Every structure is written in structure tokens, then in C-alpha cells.
Amino acid sequence: MNKNIESVLISEQKLEKIVNSLAKQIEKDYNDKEFIMLGLLKGSIAFMADLMKNIDLDFRIDFMVASSYGSGTESSGKVKIKKDTEFEVKDKNILIVEDIVDSGNTLNFVCNYLMTRGAADVKVVTLCDKPTRRKVPFEPDYVGQVIPDEFIVGYGLDYDELYRNLPYIGVLKRSVYEN
Ligand code: PRP
Numbered sequence: 072m073n074k075n076i077e078s079v080l081i082s083e084q085k086l087e088k089i090v091n092s093l094a095k096q097i098e099k100d101y102n103d104k105e106f107i108m109l110g111l112l113k114g115s116i117a118f119m120a121d122l123m124k125n126i127d128l129d130f131r132i133d134f135m136v137a138s139s140y141g142s143g144t145e146s147s148g149k150v151k152i153k154k155d156t157e158f159e160v161k162d163k164n165i166l167i168v169e170d171i172v173d174s175g176n177t178l179n180f181v182c183n184y185l186m187t188r189g190a191a192d193v194k195v196v197t198l199c200d201k202p203t204r205r206k207v208p209f210e211p212d213y214v215g216q217v218i219p220d221e222f223i224v225g226y227g228l229d230y231d232e233l234y235r236n237l238p239y240i241g242v243l244k245r246s247v248y249e250n
Contacts, residue, residue, distance in 0.1 A: 073237060075234070076237070076241035076246045077242040077243065077245075078222070078241065078242050079241050079242075080239075080242055081240040082238050082239050083239050084188040084248065086226060086239065086240070087121075089216060090122050090125060091123060091125055094125035095125075097122075097126055097196065101126075101128055101164075102128065104164055105163075105164060106130050106163070106222050107156075107158055107165050107166070109132075109135060109156065109165050109167050111134075111135055111137055111181065112134050112136045113189065113235065114169065114228055114229070115169055117226045118170055118227055119126065122196070126178065126219055127228060129231045133158050134157075135152065135154055136152070136153040136154035136176055137157055137175075137181050139151070139176050139180075147157070148176055148206065149176075150181070157168065160188050160190045163191060165185055165193045165194070165195065166192050166195075166233050167181065168197075169181070169195060169198070170197070170198050170227045171198065171199040171228060172199070172209060173204045174205060174206040175205045175207045175209030176206060178195055179209045180212070182195065193209040194213070196212065196215075197213070197224070199213040199223070199228075199240070200216070200217050201217075201218055203220050204220055221235070222242065222243045222245075222248060223240050223243065225237030230247065230248060
């Protein structure tokens with residue numbers, strides 16, 4: 072295990088089960104519905120790569136970069152779109168793929184933004200949800216796992232742009248971010 076990880080919160084085996092179960096639900100719900108799978112970079116990369124391979128439907132993928140965190144552990148509350156979608160979203164069904172919902176600021180902003188641009192429908196699948204941290208009301212449509220208020224990294228999630236490559240989700244040692 073990485074020396075800066077306190078404990079494993081979601082193991083590789085558990086991640087596989089969660090992703091398979093979410094993929095099944097999405098496959099069922101979007102069976103007769105065209106959609107664009109829209110990943111929010113960079114956190115969603117590992118989750119989206121695994122999720123999309125398990126959905127046996129025809130769909131396009133796209134990416135956005137929307138950021139509200141600096142290099143610290145708290146959301147600034149201000150969301151900036153650093154990279155917009157490649158595809159036109161007007162009249163399209165959009166399924167956003169996210170690694171974590173924390174304050175809710177990012178997804179609240181991005182969902183409103185896509186609806187303003189005329190998307191027909193916007194739904195969100197998140198691997199992790201920290202509902203106790205919400206600052207704005209936001210409820211994802213599909214949730215992999217509800218997690219406690221601990222600083223987690225791995226499987227796409229970072230601290231200061233590190234640890235995204237870990238194959239599991241782990242709790243970061245406090246000493247890493249408290250100094
Ligand atoms: C993280 C995460 C979510 C957002 C969640 O992204 O991927 O997009 O923060 O926090 P919120 O609910 O408080 O808005 P970040 O801006 O760190 O960028 P990243 O995806 O590149 O890690």
C-alpha cells in the first residue's frame with residue numbers, strides 16, 4: 072500500500088462490484104434512450120473508463136473540465152469551466168460521470184449550465200457521495216457508495232494532483248495535508 076495511505080476505504084474488488092451494479096442500472100434505464108456520457112475531468116477518468124466498458128449500449132462520450140478546488144482540501148465555492156464539451160448538448164440526454172460529490176458546488180453549477188444550454192435531460196452518476204458535506208442542495212441520480220467525511224484519494228481522486236493512479240480508494244494520512 073502507498074506510504075501516505077492510512078487505510079483502504081474501497082478495495083479493488085469492491086470497486087468492481089460497485090461499477091458493475093451501476094452499469095446494470097444505467098443499461099436498464101438508457102436501453103431505449105440515446106445519451107452522451109460526459110466525464111468531468113480529471114477525477115472521473117478511472118471510474119468512467121471502467122463504467123463505460125460495462126454498459127452494453129451505443130453512446131458517445133465527451134469531457135468537461137470544471138474545477139472548484141485549489142490544491143487544498145476545501146472547495147472554494149466558485150466553479151470555473153476550463154474546458155467545455157466537444158458536442159452540442161442542445162436536446163441531448165446527458166449522463167454526467169463524476170468521482171465524488173462533496174459540497175455539491177461543481178455538479179450544481181454544471182447541471183444548471185447544461186440545462187441552460189438546452190440539454191433535454193441531465194443525470195449524474197457518482198462513484199462516491201459525501202452528503203454530510205453539502206453546501207448547496209444536490210442529489211445524484213446514481214450513487215456508488217456513500218462515504219464518511221474523510222479525505223480520500225485514489226481511483227481518479229487526487230490530493231495536490233497525486234494518488235489518482237491508486238487502484239483502490241484510500242484514506243489519506245492527515246500528516247500529508249495538515250502540514
Ligand atoms: C473534485 C471532484 C468533483 C468536485 C467535488 O474535482 O472531482 O468534481 O471536486 O466537489 P464539490 O462537490 O465540493 O464541488 P476537482 O475540482 O478537485 O478536480 P479534479 O476532477 O481534476 O480532481
